[in-house]
Amino acid sequence: MSASQNPDAPTLLVKIFGKDQPGLTAGLFETLAAYSVDVIDLEQVVTRGRMVLCALVTQPPAGAEGDLRATVHHWAETRRVQAEIISGTGDNRPRGLGRSHVTVLGHPLTAKSTAAITARISESGANIDRIFRLAKYPVTAVEFAVSGTDTASLRSTLAPEAAALGVDVAVVSAGLHRRAQRLVVMDVDSTLIQDEVIELFAAHAGCEDKVAEVTAAAMRGELDFAESLHARVALLAGLDASVVDEVRSAVRLTPGARTLIRTLKLLGYQVGVVSGGFTQVTDALQERLGLDFAQANTLEIVDGKLTGRVTGEIVDRAGKARLLRRFAEQAGVPLSQTVAIGDGANDLDMLNAAGLGVAFNAKPVVREAAHTAVNVPFLDTVLYLLGVTREEVEAADAHAD
Numbered sequence: 001m002s003a004s005q006n007p008d009a010p011t012l013l014v015k016i017f018g019k020d021q022p023g024l025t026a027g028l029f030e031t032l033a034a035y036s037v038d039v040i041d042l043e044q045v046v047t048r049g050r051m052v053l054c055a056l057v058t059q060p061p062a063g064a065e066g067d068l069r070a071t072v073h074h075w076a077e078t079r080r081v082q083a084e085i086i087s088g089t090g091d092n093r094p095r096g097l098g099r100s101h102v103t104v105l106g107h108p109l110t111a112k113s114t115a116a117i118t119a120r121i122s123e124s125g126a127n128i129d130r131i132f133r134l135a136k137y138p139v140t141a142v143e144f145a146v147s148g149t150d151t152a153s154l155r156s157t158l159a160p161e162a163a164a165l166g167v168d169v170a171v172v173s174a175g176l177h178r179r180a181q182r183l184v185v186m187d188v189d190s191t192l193i194q195d196e197v198i199e200l201f202a203a204h205a206g207c208e209d210k211v212a213e214v215t216a217a218a219m220r221g222e223l224d225f226a227e228s229l230h231a232r233v234a235l236l237a238g239l240d241a242s243v244v245d246e247v248r249s250a251v252r253l254t255p256g257a258r259t260l261i262r263t264l265k266l267l268g269y270q271v272g273v274v275s276g277g278f279t280q281v282t283d284a285l286q287e288r289l290g291l292d293f294a295q296a297n298t299l300e301i302v303d304g305k306l307t308g309r310v311t312g313e314i315v316d317r318a319g320k321a322r323l324l325r326r327f328a329e330q331a332g333v334p335l336s337q338t339v340a341i342g343d344g345a346n347d348l349d350m351l352n353a354a355g356l357g358v359a360f361n362a363k364p365v366v367r368e369a370a371h372t373a374v375n376v377p378f379l380d381t382v383l384y385l386l387g388v389t390r391e392e393v394e395a396a397d398a399h400a401d
Helices: 024-033 065-078 111-123 151-165 197-205 208-219 225-234 243-250 257-266 279-289 317-331 345-353 364-369 379-385 390-400
Strands: 010-019 039-047 050-058 082-089 099-106 127-135 140-147 168-173 183-186 270-278 293-302 305-311 338-342 356-360 372-374
Touching: 010 024, 010 065, 024 050, 024 065, 065 082, 099 111, 099 151, 099 379, 111 127, 111 140, 111 151, 127 379, 127 390, 140 379, 151 168, 151 372, 168 356, 168 379, 183 317, 197 208, 197 225, 197 243, 197 270, 208 225, 208 345, 225 305, 243 279, 257 270, 257 279, 257 379, 257 390, 270 279, 270 317, 279 293, 293 317, 317 338, 317 345, 338 345, 338 379, 345 356, 345 364, 356 364, 356 379, 372 379, 379 390
Parallel strands: 183 270, 183 338, 270 293, 338 356, 356 372
Antiparallel strands: 010 050, 010 082, 039 050, 099 140, 099 168, 127 140, 168 372, 293 305
16 A cells, blocks of 8 residues: 555645745645655635645655755745645545535625525534635625535525525535536526516406416416416417517516526537427527427417417426426436426426426525525526536637637
8 A cells, every 4th residue: 555545644734825826836846746755635726816725745755854844935935925734644534425515606695694504514414525616796606515414404404594594505416417417497487588478478468467466376386377377378369379479579588598508508418498388489499599398388379369278288387397207308317317497386396306406586485395596687597506617607608609
């Protein structure tokens, strides 16, 4: 067994900290190379131009440690940084069983909320092994690598704390599956787009207020969705089919929607939508955004007029979950590798069936039941829950251009 593998072998932790500057890492290891040490661990962090570099190395040959210490300190002085060398044995202690990624989104992320979330992690018996900032805008997103407790328990512990603090916290299992190909399926109305499509149609029929009232009750889970759908669509009877083009033109994408889809596609993900709205709109969105899957209800049109009925399979709460499974099968992606995004009660079965269910600016009943919630108005923040950094998003945007 080599010294670098022996848990009882003497080791040195070399810490360098100060103003970041080119060549520091190379200079440190050029200095250490003269003492024939092996590198066991290495980590560097730069925050606001200040650098902390930690190198865990094997102890140098007998009698050389004092000279190594003096040489490293002298080198540090010439670079106007500080050095600290700590003797010890072995490597880091093994990470505990049960590993998770905890992503915290804040707009802003306050010290108070950070203190509360990290305290709950500690109280659960888990340990924070590493912290990494994913994004600084449009929200601050920070990821904690956590070990020592199972993901489900940690999620249950942090969810009420996050809700009380008004921050978004997502807890997902660590492992290779996080880098595997995934399928992302999202709701359309008030998720992918800012509008409720049926209300856009209702505005042309002069019954917008009545339809909006029924829609809101259905999204809160107070009405059966299929029943409310038929009641609302009946109010559209007699509308000229030409309003379809007007409604399509009026649809407004949610901020970040294009970025989310473009980045996912460049990463090799497949993306789909399921909607309690209508194929007359979702088909156009599929073509416009390059979606892999799309399914919705279909308004019946006869002799150029809306009949006030829908045709084909009804996409309701159970239907959305069924379609998620169908899309996953067609995509060759296990259900555990799917991500579902939605805002209403009719999305709950889909959110719970997915490997990760994200409640996006959702009704309270949905936020409480989903795996995690995002309460900022930017759909692309979902990328941070998948471990994608803002820099990677910007690189994807540049590649697309």
